Amino acid sequence: MRMAKSVNVLLMLLVNAAITLAAETYQVMEGHLLLLKCPNVQGHVHNNVTWAREGGPTGMTASLPSGVEVRDGILYFLPALTSHNGSYICESTLEKRTVKVNFGVSVLTGLCPPADEVKTFPMGVRKSLPCKLEHILRLDNSRNIRWLKDCQPMERTISVLKNGLMRLVNVTQEDAGTYTCLVDASIDGRNYTSAVSIELDIETNFTFPREPEVIQEKEQVLSVTMGQRVELKCWALMDSDNEAFMYWIVNGSFTDSDPELEEWFNQKQGQMYESTLTISRVLPRFLNVSIRCRVQNSQGVKDCFMQLREANNSWFYSSVAVGVASPLLLLLLVFLLGYFKADVVLAYRKISGYFVIHQDANQIPYDALVSAVPIPTTRTRNPVAEFTLRTLPGHLEGRHGYRLFIAGRDDRPGEATPDAMAAALSQCRRLIIIVAPAEEAWKTCNVEEQQLTYVQNLGLYDALTHNTPAVILVEIDGPVDYGHLPRSLGFIKRRQGALIWKKNSNNRVFWKKLRVLMPPQRQSSAYFET
Template sequence: MPPGGCESHSGETDTYHVSVGRLFLLRCHNADAHVNVTWSNEGRHNLSLPTGVEVRDRSLWFLPVQMSHNGTYTCEKRGVTGSSRMKYGVSVSCGECPDPSETVSITKGASEGLPCKQKEIFRLNKTRNIRWMKDCRPVDPSFSVDENGVMRLPPATEKDAGKYTCLVDISLNGRKYTSARSTQLTFNNDTFSAEPYVVFPQQEVVVVEVGTRVELKCEAYLGFSEDLEVFMYWTVDGNYTEEHEELSESWEPTHKRGVVYGQSTLSISKVQWWFLNVPICCHVVSPTGGKLGFVRLQEADHSALYTSVTLCLTASLGFLALVAAFLFFKVELLLAYRKLSTHFAKQRAPDGKLYDAYVSGLHQDTLSSAEMASFALQILPEELENKHGYSLYIRGRDDCPGQAMHDAIAATLRQCRKLIIILSPLENPSTYGKTEEVPLCDNQNQLCYEQKVGLYDSLTQNSPRVILVEIGGPVDYSGLSESLRYIKRKQGALKWKKPSFGTHRLTTLRSNRNFWKSMRYHMPSVPSRSLRTIV
């Protein structure tokens, strides 16, 4: 043979045709695990195997096939019953697709399957990829291939004759190999007469939306001639389509690879409830009988969407309910939080303040002055100081006569964390703030000195915070200073309800329970006395 030539050689028995560069496995027939197997290569002076051929698990491996592997290989089996020999011919060619090792003849119109016939490769249980070639070109995509490598042909025509090669891609020891086996397909002279049948649908389920338009397709194999007396039609739950105005159908023959198929379409202009979950059948009728294809309409499952919407709405409503509860019970929630914090939270460092609040009043007449004095000197300290431990500086109780009043008041205000201004109704509110002097509250028609200083510091330095308290009825702010009106607009005022005549003071405290909650809400979270206990 000329160097580099591709001449083929045949063995005496069971000749295998292989291609250069392919993976090939040769197994000794009927050689089980209890048989001793020896391989040799005839034509070599010492019967040894050529380079690239080795024995693994009693099989002959060509890794990969080379031109020098042409020849006859002998398998000698020795067992308890004696010994025997079998010869195998290996014919090597240069082409990508080897010569056919066998010929398969089928009948025109028959739907046959071609096996890959590489069971030795499949026995390796390796991940593999199977490809088919016709005359060394990729086959028609309409040819289906199953996991075992069997290629299913549609109703065959003479154009399908040719050489078919099954290629198996496999990875061994980190290296990729391809094994190839070819089969010649021919046609015999037999006559094949196949009855029409439905290709699809076959027990199909189509998901639809009620009220929408849907088209259902049906395809049927009719044979090799349009002259056959075959027709197609649809039924819905056993009824013809003419009985429903939403239904219309059409069908026409088509040609694929020389074979006649019927294509029928059922159009549903509007899906109604009674079209769901009932048998919808495509009928193919011929002189030899009839065939059916089934399809069922199923409504789209919106449970996941409904669940998501429900969860979103529930979460939104829950959030709104929490917000509303917080707004409605924010005073109670904050007070409860403060109470718990005193037990679990770390102690806070002193802020340097001596008093929790500076209490000052603004009133008009004697009656208002008496009521304000009672509230400022008795009711307020009893609740805040005696019950809750707050420290108050109250004008008229804690100031000392003879002090330089303006300086003392300014210094005391800076030692207070809040400024409580008590307001009462005035007979002539327009008289507020008309004089340019700054008295110590000798003229009750004007803001007291501490109130002006406290409001100024509160608006400019945010300290101390101001708490407005109205007693004795509604207060007209139109005649008050702009700073007081601003505080009123920004945070409102607490309203103390005057007890009715003859009512005991304890009853008054109960009726003003919400007032005291709001007062504690605006007061510092920790009384200054508690802060001063920290060393």
């Protein structure tokens, strides 16, 4: 990996130059499988890679010896033989940039190759040795991994992971020696073996660093917007040693393989370390997957888990919609309530009438006392008399069960006295006064000389002073000039308005409004009509 990064830097500095890099010599046992791979030059693919043996025509695969072939840009030794000793050149070209790497191959006899790396472990720790045969382990076929110590089977109990990593628990002085990792692989139906060795030294005088500690251990779920730039931070406490690292793993992969990811690691102060993962733009592949910040040193490994989820903006749009619709709905509700107010009140009375027991009819036997200006008589058939004596009782009494006391109709002979009229008024819950346009004779009279009947005066006085009974003012047969009527009627008109009944009209709205102003129908005699 370090060599690959060096190649990338050199390519940036020398765009049009040819670069030749010297690689270390690979020691392989005779009969073992060996794979050589060019450095991972960014932008290069295996079609741009050629191999040749030193001494032959550069770039021509025909110069490779028998048993050595190129597959997907990787040089395969199937298997390595002593005749394969020598130097091999890998040449990669892209946009006038050429990189050449020399690989030395030394084929030895025996089972275990000499160690190409030395590791030092302190006593008493739990450590692992890597099997550095990455190219072999990545082959898509079944394989067997085993470890030898000093080229002999292991005597102590060990655990080997799928990636070949061998774990040593409670390292002791006896664990020093040369360890060999052997991997069996199958290619084209033939079985091969590869081996790599590493020397282990044990250090007796060693101060153990503290186990790393992640500041934020609980999983964090962050809401993000697609396409935005995001920075994720991870903090940890740990003692620095040669094996102290902080790095990120996104959906099981390291970040260096993704161009949208970039990470930084730095020491803040003392034993505090910080690692930052920058996502240049949030893509779908970063959502709802595991993102781990791994903190690792020689004493252990700790992970900080994070996850990105797409921000849910539906609440914002819902709030806007509700904010816009609420005033309109409120206005519509107010309009409907105003327009259908009478229907709502009557429907409520109809429903509640099944459950509410009304007061005894003997206490207040009449629902309303009806009086007109001028007073109608049964001998007079003018519009006021027609409405007072026929139309109004026919609708309220005949269709809806109300009981009316109509002046001029229900007066008993000999009882037209102030006391009798006052008693009749006290037995009514409403006072309906019907007025019509004054005739010419009324208009010529002095306003102060126009006197109402005693019951009308008494009812208006009680209504103005005690608000009982409630007065319902009804205008019929055209607009009424209250300037030629007593002031009390004009005051009632100004305070609460009047219902208007028009001749030759169905007056449906008029009757609904009148029923609203009337008390609820009696339970025993109500005839409900929508």
